[in-house]
Amino acid sequence: MVFNSVDFLVFFPIVVLIYFLVPKKIRYVWLLAASYYFYMSWNPKYAVLIAVSTVITYLCGIFLGKTEKKKTKNWILAGTFVTNLGILFFFKYFDFALANVNRVLGQFGVGVIEKPFDVLLPIGISFYTFQTLGYTMDVYRGETAPEKNIFKYALFVSFFPLLAAGPIERSKNLMKQIQNAHTLRLWNYDNITSGAAMMLWGYFMKMVVADRLAILVDYVFLNYTSYGMTALIMAAVFFAFQLYCDFGSYSMIAIGCAKVMGFSVMENFNTPYFALSVKEFWRRWHISLSSWFRDYLYIPLGGNRKGKVRKYINLMITFLVSGLWHGASFSFIAWGGLHGLYQVIGELTMPVREKIVKALHVKTETFSHKLLKGLVTFALVDFAWIFFRCSSLTESVSYIGRMITNPDPWFLFNGSIYTLGLSRMELGIALISLFMLLIVDVIRYHKGMQLYEYLNTQSLWFRWGIYIFLIAAIFLFGIYGPGYNAAEFIYFQF
């Protein structure tokens, strides 16, 4: 069940209520049951898969704990990685791999290999696979003690708020909290209200902003051959915000759900579009994934400790893999590669850029200079998002080609922008809600506070007014009702 569905709105309060009432020692058992129920609501068969991954990595942890020999440890770790990544590879990349194998075979005139069956991507597999492999690495490195209780471990793997699309948690954070779940004081006013407030903001981002922008974005991307620079740039920019709101909202709701239940889950987005460089962007966007890649791929590869050239290679590898993680297609790999290139080129050109700035006597600590860096970074990231959104590499190139070679500034002024799926009023609502998002992110950026934290510093009438306003806005302007399916979250496909 998706977060923005009636099913979840019934499921969650019931689960929370019972969770609050069961004996302390049973809490994690109830949550485990609820999590598997949640997972099976997509497809009961998937539960087998996640159980298998759970058991394999659990055993890995146990065996690692039982031996001191480096060599044995290496074998255990390698075996676990191969099996789990193998499962992930099969479900995620089988079709892609087969298609490419067939393409190559086709070049040699050899017959294509038939697909024996349809491989459906189990929801959340990319996320929980990484979460479990992170755990095994932590145990291997001696940073975490192996969890002896398989049910507590299973809860760590399947914790329902994070199940479908993260954040990808760590053993040192979530696992520890699960182990201490019986000590939590649950009827906690602050946890419940702030968790609910986070969920509320998440629902606003998803239903009012993301799903509304999606209408225009889908319309233009579907018919991109009919449009020129203006509409294509507009759709690309809107997509940047749609993706942020869609994915960010999922994380927000997930973190909020966890908070209501007394768990503190890591932040996944920190005003990403305020980043002043692509490098910084990756410290603010999908933080749980980028930090996972840093800790479990980039650093094991050597990170920046083996010289500049090796550093660039490691960066490229990491980002290409990240691209691949996102999807089984060349356009995702291209997207990842672009981000790797951005950073490599960024570092290579750093001395030159610093020289120019000095020569021009640019005041670097000013808002204007930071704005410039921010806008350039956004442009680079948004350019890459085109590869992310288009359904293939060819289409991405074609889209960009059209975007660059068909200037049509009049499009912006002759009323055409209201023909892209969103009427004038709807476009107005979209822009106003984006402005609200801007304010909330500015508060986060400058005061370091989430929306609810900031509202807690304000008067009651203001706080309540904002919350009631948000609820009313979702009621009126949310994208739901007859004709709409509870719009899936974009990151479910990963």
Next chain:
Amino acid sequence: MKKNICRIVGFLLILSIVMFKLNDVVAFKYTDGVTQMEHFYDLEEGTVDVLVLGSSHAFVDVNPAMLYEEFGIASYDLCASMQPMWNTYYYLEEALKYQEPKLIVLDVYRLVEAFPYAKESKVVKNTYGMRFSRNKYEAIQVSLAEEDQGDLLMHMVEFPSYHSRYVDLTPEDFNRGFVVNDSYKGAHPVTEVVPMERPEVSEITETLEIEKKTMEYFEKILLTAKEHDIPVLLMNAPYIVQPDDKKVFNTLEEYLTVQTVYDKVSYVDFNGMYDEIGLDFATDFADHNHLNVNGLPKFNQALGSYIEENYELPDRRGDEAFSSYVAQ
């Protein structure tokens, strides 16, 4: 601890008030099926002697004001545009929870319904006037095709269907609950004058089978009336009858002659009485289906006379309890 509970309760209270008001603003206020049922609940107990059921043929043509003024009949048009028999049945069940009519006048137009599921969105929307009840639940359930059953809950809570009406708001939308019943006992006469051609279907004697589901619920209506011992006057209001429609009405007549279960059921087809009523096809019709304000007095005179001659109904003129029927 206590402070926190007070806060939560206080917040939820204010939230509820705001949300209910917001809901009132964007809710459907269709006068062709929603307001009839909605305002029915506001009636004083025991003030409906004649319950008129059916489609827009009934709520446009049957005029409670005229019936009261000329004949002292206290009637209410509990009808809805395009309403299929299965929803009429639930309207009846719901009505009988609140009123005790002495006569049911059932417009038979929708017996011509050819499909078990009308793709017409109005069919479900017309249940929105009903209160949260088993009748409403079943009415929606029976109106939705198999593949749409997932929408049942959505229609029960209603607001997903109309929450985005913010683009269509009119002053009326802000008056819900404040302005007194603006439709007179469910009736909505029309003023357009469109010359029509007199239908030539009287010669048709073939029959066309009534669709199974329509027939099932038609009989349920008759059964309910029988159980409450209320006579039923089946009525076919004057309109431009199509040949296939005529065949269906022939089937109805045939059915009535052979059935022996329902003894207090009569049928009047006003389409065989155009001249007796004095209808002028050049001036009395608004469209193929409805009379206009010129035709109304003629038809209601005929209907009222028929009721007066054939049923024992109290004359409610002068009765304090029925003062709401006096024309404003």
